[in-house]
Amino acid sequence: MRILVIEDNNAVAKAVRTMLESRHYAVDLAADGEAGLDYLLRGIYDAAIVDIGLPRRNGFSIVESAREHNIQTPILMLTARDGVEDRVSGLESGADDYLPKPFAEEELVARVKALLRRGNLPVVERFDANGLVVDVGARTAAYCGRPIELGTTEFRLLEFLARNAGIAFSRAQLLEHVWDYDFEGSSNIVDVYISQIRRKLKSAGARDLIVTVWGVGYKLGAS
Numbered sequence: 001m002r003i004l005v006i007e008d009n010n011a012v013a014k015a016v017r018t019m020l021e022s023r024h025y026a027v028d029l030a031a032d033g034e035a036g037l038d039y040l041l042r043g044i045y046d047a048a049i050v051d052i053g054l055p056r057r058n059g060f061s062i063v064e065s066a067r068e069h070n071i072q073t074p075i076l077m078l079t080a081r082d083g084v085e086d087r088v089s090g091l092e093s094g095a096d097d098y099l100p101k102p103f104a105e106e107e108l109v110a111r112v113k114a115l116l117r118r119g120n121l122p123v124v125e126r127f128d129a130n131g132l133v134v135d136v137g138a139r140t141a142a143y144c145g146r147p148i149e150l151g152t153t154e155f156r157l158l159e160f161l162a163r164n165a166g167i168a169f170s171r172a173q174l175l176e177h178v179w180d181y182d183f184e185g186s187s188n189i190v191d192v193y194i195s196q197i198r199r200k201l202k203s204a205g206a207r208d209l210i211v212t213v214w215g216v217g218y219k220l221g222a223s
Helices: 010-021 033-040 059-068 084-092 105-119 152-163 171-178 188-203
Strands: 002-006 026-030 047-050 075-079 097-100 126-129 132-135 140-143 210-213 217-220
Touching (some): 002 033, 010 105, 026 033, 047 105, 059 075, 075 105, 126 152, 152 171, 152 217, 171 217, 188 210, 188 217
Parallel strands (some): 002 026, 002 047
Antiparallel strands (some): 126 132, 132 140, 210 217
């Protein structure tokens, strides 16, 4: 499970990350509202923890923008504001839960688990790119109707590229978002999996769908 924490207080952000990583969640941090929204709009997170009082864009705006872009990631608003009006505003902006600071570690973890259960519903998502169809709910991939058999990590990598078709990612970014946060292997593993996926795509009749962007990494051609 990958969780996004948008929090400008470095001490709080690190404490939350430590709490969650000790429970074996992968955690990404963003220190301002614009960067946090950019991460959230990628649609790769199982849950998000969003502070209200952020530089560049506040938490209410982040949640509203995410919902306007049809990002359904469960969101917990974490803030020093504990007034009723703030709680109502947070929930009306599209947040799923609200936890005032200071908070107990056990309560934060329990609320995150509740969000993850709430978000663990059947997923109906399909990504189309130049004849390639990746069906997230069914965990299948096909090119022009021809099935492509993929291993778990291969599917996650292809899903991530299809979800972000047209955007180039470095090997480090792909490791961060596709592999577990504690992966300690070489970034060459990305090249190995890309090669395997390309071979399977080619067998299904697809060529050059995954593009090497020299000096950057890889991208899936946009539809």
